[in-house]
Amino acid sequence: MSVLKVAILGFGTVGEGVYTTIQSHAEELTAVLGKKVEVAAVLIKNKQKERNIRSEVLITSDYEEILQLPQLDLVVEAIVGKEPTFTFLQKAIKRGCHIITANKEMFANHGKELLKLADEYKVAVGFEATVGGGIPIIQTLRQLLKINRVQQVQGIVNGTSNFILTEMREKQQSFAAALKLAQENGYAEADPTNDVEGFDAFYKLMILSRIAFGEEPNWNDVEIEGITSITSELIEIAEKLGLRFKHIASASKIGSQVKGSVSPVLVSKSHPFYHVEGVENAINVHSDIVGRITLQGPGAGMFPTASAVIEDLVYVCQSRSSEANNSQTSQAASGQKKKRPNEFWLVHNLQKNYLNPLISWIDQVGEETFIINADKKDILQLANQNNPLLVYSIIDGYQSTNLNKPESLSVSL
Amino acid sequence: MSVLKVAILGFGTVGEGVYTTIQSHAEELTAVLGKKVEVAAVLIKNKQKERNIRSEVLITSDYEEILQLPQLDLVVEAIVGKEPTFTFLQKAIKRGCHIITANKEMFANHGKELLKLADEYKVAVGFEATVGGGIPIIQTLRQLLKINRVQQVQGIVNGTSNFILTEMREKQQSFAAALKLAQENGYAEADPTNDVEGFDAFYKLMILSRIAFGEEPNWNDVEIEGITSITSELIEIAEKLGLRFKHIASASKIGSQVKGSVSPVLVSKSHPFYHVEGVENAINVHSDIVGRITLQGPGAGMFPTASAVIEDLVYVCQSRSSEANNSQTSQAASGQKKKRPNEFWLVHNLQKNYLNPLISWIDQVGEETFIINADKKDILQLANQNNPLLVYSIIDGYQSTNLNKPESLSVSL
Known part of the structure; x- marks a missing residue:
């Protein structure tokens, strides 16, 4: 039986989840792909740290060593930050490898270039794990878009912010206390800026927008507002009105223009986001034939994210070619006039x-x-x-x- | 450009929605399929009724006339009841046509036979529209199942029952009054038995179970309970406890056995179904890697259901072969022990x-x-x-x- 050789870059939560899942679901993978999936190498930072990785796997902090492996079919990237990951993935594509990334910041910034390069080298790019953790939003959008014209995508895509807002409301806590709890639970980084100031949600929105509309709003025109202005007092007032604060990233097509925003908004009980609490994520898609559908699920975590990566692995290997990258079929200019959504x-x-x-x-x-x-x-x-x-x-x-x-x-x- | 010739059986809500969508989204369909989609024939019951159908379409109440068309690639079935639809679809398959059905009762009863026959004749069967209207649950399950092992599928899959329960709670109405309103709004049939006694939900559950687990529970072992026992008094008591009645169809794999149930249950605020109101549907999938994800959306209606049919049309035509029918990849016997879910x-x-x-x-x-x-x-x-x-x-x-x-x-x- 032929073998698919995989390298995993980074062995944090996501990298380890992917490694473990490839071992635990080897039988399913073989059944679906008709070949054995084998982790050939893991790129790590600290060679001293003890890790539960099989001895036949190359463990190295030198990426060049991985690129020089005699067989390498797929590179899974689970690091953070734009560099050196972007460079790593460009090299992988030029080596003829399919790539899968869970890195929204890098992908929001360099996705377009990676997709173009992958097209040139006839390899595929998977990025389901960049948005919504285990929620299969990228594939669902692709599926819907075959015929539906999407009008709006809205999401609670930052679990940290949603957790903080939930804690503040449920336990009448201050922002600072809720943030501290999020940090203690591992839901927020020591430096929480990316999450609470809306940047993480912004990157995810840009990725969603590219899939939904084939393009992104002009980055400079997207207002990005985090949740740091929200006080317990405001949350209490909202609660009395039957409303809840949710941090929502939204992209809409208005005429031929795509507009985006990332900000805390108030939702009423009838909105499906009202009840999305804690670290859950949810994404709403409004499209012309089907209407509004909502997907909800775990937005982060070792196995949900690993699941998204493994689904990409199957998708990428089954499609095999650059057609996997077509983020959107030629959408006819829809030109529907939208009602002003917020009044x-x-x-x-x-x-x-x-x-x-x-x-x-x-x-x-x-x-x-x-x-x-x-x-x-x-x-x-x-x-x-x-x-x-x-x-x-x-x-x-x-x-x-x-x-x-x-x-x-x-x-x- | 080559043409894909479609016959639509039935011109009620779903049939007309499919017809209209094929016209309104012709450009998208051509872009995706590389061929023109053309409705060649519509099967109707009453030839007298006035319908908005283009003059070049064969409109007939005689199915044999449709089968004798010189070219026929795909039959979309949007009738109700087990017969004559099952016979119609068998004939279509033997004629070499792909088939798509929105008929849950027929498909729950004869799906297995149709899939087997389609395999034999190397055509594909689409049935996304049988469950959850516009919610792409069948494709999502297929996608998840590539690697995940599903443990439980739970759904609010009957919009009529959910509408009645919502009305009873929100407006303190009796079951009879809420049912009457559902009938006036076109959400319930004159004879509401199938909906309020749980049979509709049962059929949908059997279809979901076949996809999720590759098999169905023994039909006779599935308790089917509708919502007719639920009184305003009980709803009020539940509300005071912070609980809500929801009519839930559920299938779980326990050891090597698939168990099913269809009944009203109580859910708390933390459950994603608590807030699913009116005619909305929602489906929960618990699987081993990704955890719990929920899909929510319009469970019925002309265009949501048409969207599901059209997505099937694309799927069926793109896959073209019997592999479209594999409802499940070989799932390794999972043998996880489940906690008793209801105590x-x-x-x-x-x-x-x-x-x-x-x-x-x-x-x-x-x-x-x-x-x-x-x-x-x-x-x-x-x-x-x-x-x-x-x-x-x-x-x-x-x-x-x-x-x-x-x-x-x-x-x-």
Whole structure:
């Protein structure tokens, strides 16, 4: 029986999960691929550390040694950061290897170049593990896109932020205390910037957008806002209104343009994200024929992510050619006009005298906290006048709980 | 350019949705398949009825006329009932056509025979539309199963029942009133038996089970219970406990045996089904590597179902051969031992004097309503002694809200 030789770059959570799964599911892999999958090499940083790896596997900190193996079919990359991984993967492609990556930062930055290079060398690129851990979102999008025209992709794609928001709400904790707990549980890094400031979600959104729309928003036009502005007080106000803060990355096609945003928003009970708690991830796809479907599952962790990598391994080996990389079939320019999705906002730190005829006041829900109905551009103007104003979109609309008519509030103008 | 000729059997909601989508997404279909998709014929019952079908399409109530078309590549079946559809599809396969069905009752009963016959004639069978409407559950399961070993599939797969339960809870309505509303909205048939008694969910479960485990439970061993026993009173009690009734079809592999059940159960807030409301469907897959993932979306309706059929069309035409039918790759006997999933129960119509040392009383939540912790077999014994006892499983456990220790309740034994 022929053998598929794999190198794993990095032996952290993901790398080890992939290694273990290849051993534990050897029988299934052989059944599906018609060949034996064998880990030939593991690239590590620290040669001293003790690892549970079979003795016949080359363990090295020198990538060149791996590239010089007599047979190498597939390179799985499970390191973090843009470099040296991008260089490593370029070399692997030029060596004729399929590649699979779990590295969203690198892939968001260099995915396009890698896909192009892989096309040239007739190898395939798998990147299911870059978004949503074990949730098979990339394949589902590919499947849907065969015929559906996607209008919007929305996701809770950063488990750390979702965990912190859940802890803050459920246990009335401060952001700092919830972050500390996330760090203690291994859900957040010592430096949590990438997660809590929205960068991790941004990278994932760019990857989703490329699949869903065949293109990305202009990176500089995407507002990236993390969860650090959210206080226990705001969470409590939202809870009283039947709303919850969720950190949502969203990309939509409006006319021929793709727009993106990464920010905390408020969702109501009827939204499928309302109940996505802790480190779970969820992704919503709105498309023209099927409507809205939601996928929910573990967004990270050793085995969920390993599962995504192994599914890529099967996909990449079965398709074998560059056609695996076609992130999108030629989507006809859809040109549907979208309704403005967000019209209601929760604004905090606002005095009533900062009023504006373009803004409808719906409810006063705290001393300086209001629900308003307005265009985004008018809100931005307000924000400029009145810093530090906090503004959160309420998605899926808002049902006033206040008996005062909206008019009675805006009359005071 | 070559042409793919399609016949659509039935022109109800699904048939018309498929017809319309083939017209509206012609460009995408051609791009994906490299050929033009053309509806050549539509089988209808009533020739008098006015329909919006192009004049070049053969519209007939005589299936033989369709079979005699000079070119026919694919038959889409969107009728209800086991016959004559099963016979129609056998004939289509023998004519060398791929087939796609949206008919769960027929497919649950005759799927195995159709798949075998299709294998023989080297054509493919698509049945994504039989379960979960637009939710791509069949393809997702196939994808997961390439490597994962599925342990359990659970679903809210009957939108009618879920709509009724939601209405009863939200508007404090009786079962009869909620059913009437479902009928008025077109969510329930004039004869709602198939939906509210659990048969529709049962058929879908059998199809899911065949994909997930390569086999079905023994049909006679599957308890099928609908939602007709659920009263407003019970819903109110559940709501006070933070639980909700959901009608869940579930299949698990326990050792080498596949077990199934279709019944109303109680779920807590932490379960992803708690928040699945109205006609939405949701399906949960537990598998060994990835853990639990949930798919949620529209379970029925013209376009969601049409989307599933069209995705099948692409799948069937791209795979072209009988390998499309392999519902499952050879799953190694997994033999994992499963924890008993359901240990807590809500029982109604029970007097305290019907006690049993094998049953732990956890809470009294209504005059004759208790939460108990017990083995299923002991409950069944209790039910035999004391009819008409209503028993509902609480999945994912139960947190007592009662300050009395469980012991203090069982002391009275």
